[in-house]
Amino acid sequence: MKKLVSSVLSLTLAIGLGVGAAFAAEEGHEEGGTPHYPIHKPKNLEWSFAGPFGKYDKGQLQRGLKVYKEVCSACHSMSLVSFRTLEDLGYSDDQIKAFAAEYEVQDGPNGDGEMFTRKAVPSDHFPSPYPNHEAAAASNNGAAPPDMSLLAKARGITRGFPLFVFDIFTQYQEGGPDYIYSLLTGYVDPPEGVEVAEGTHYNPYFANAAALAMAPPISDDQVTYDDGSPQTLDQYSKDVSAFLMWAAEPHLEERKRTGFMVMVFLAIFTALIYLTKKSIYARKEH
Template sequence: MTAAGLLSRFARLALAGGLAAGLSGAALAAEEGHSLIEKQDWSFGGVFGTYERAQLQRGYKVYREVCSLCHSMDRLAFRNLHQPGGPEFSEEAAKQIASEYQIPDISNETGQPFDRPGTLTDHFPAPFPNKAAAQAANGGAYPPDLSLIAKARAEHRGFPGFIVDAFANYAENGPDYIYALLTHYEDPPAGVEPVPGKHYNPVFLSGDWISMPKPISDGQVEYTDGTSETVEQYSADVSAFLMWAAEPKLEERKEIGFRVMIFLIVFAVLLYLTKRKLWRNVEH
């Protein structure tokens, strides 16, 4: 065998070995790091899934009373709360929600800063004026913006997981992760030394220790619709709300996708019948 042939064979073997190691390593990491992240039964899952309006409204309440104390949501405006496809608060209710916030502004007449009640055109105000202030108030940790967190924290599975997910139309691993994270705060195992300023959570993707303390407890947020006030329910509601914030056009996308699939199926049948008619008397 020539030197070029030996080099080519060695490269193929190295590539195959690296691929196998990568796949096995990814599988091991998935087994060890994500075994606690279970698929939840979301109303917006599947081909025909839709958001549950009452759940999104409860999720906003959890965000407002708990999450917004540290986390911003810069991409969300108050007008989004009453637009179709989301929580669908009435316009009056959305205006009332906006007016309860104080929005920093600049006077057009004097040029001086002042605070005014929010309007539908305003975006959700951040809890801190800048990143440095946020870190100073949270022991050096920077609470991430939650506008796209349900997409940013989605687990990107390798082969063959992404193929299975595509056929199953499974795209809810972001909310699954958020739900698991919020419901798995616990004491560290025996023999594990606590980390100062950190809290043990085996679901946390960057390690078992997270800067955010357990954010919510049973009975902390009052629901007026009779829904149970438990950590699990709060976590499910706010996870659904964050999924909507990250993908507000989900219902519209699924509806358009379904129509396109129907069109393609009908078009394929018509093409087949046309081909049969044009070529039926032609010998092959």
């Protein structure tokens, strides 16, 4: 009993210290102490794929693909995503072939032992805009732009106590898209008294510092939408964030369907076990 009480007290103390440290860190940042990033927590948006029954909005994914192609692909690769997977977005085989043919990929060696370039086919992956990692770094002040294949799963911000407890029940998995959206829409002028290094841009939603080397990549009316959706920074950011979530987890809908069926099975199985137990022990004397 004493060990149990001691364990409970230790857990309560640890939680209290963690919450206190969080408040202290926030106060320290406001008073000029050691900053903790991101300065602002990512905004929580409503996504069609959120929750246990969420589904991707194919129209939004198609718009996000267009934003990636016309804006993001100039610097960022998506080397783990093949063109043929665009079938999940509602494109036909002919459309995918035509889309892939707009890119060139390196192939070979040929009969003479030399590498060559050719038009991409559906089985190819999205190519990088740079020939190699070193060239990418050299073109971006020494830091190669990250590959976007898994970006939406890799950039989720830890929400901390007590939110992570509620996330277990709400199945919150949208930290990556929330972060990407917040970053794209979060560029502002630095506050008075805050200086950023030359060649960087202040963004309080950036996870690693107060500023980053990437300039604001997109603005209003930069990409033309054919379906009449608003051509605004806010809409572009939502669409490309949703598209990157699909790129990182294309089987999300199937996973959720499987999980729901498993939960239904477990519920029925538990009920049958309980009824079996009642039937067996109903004739037993207690």
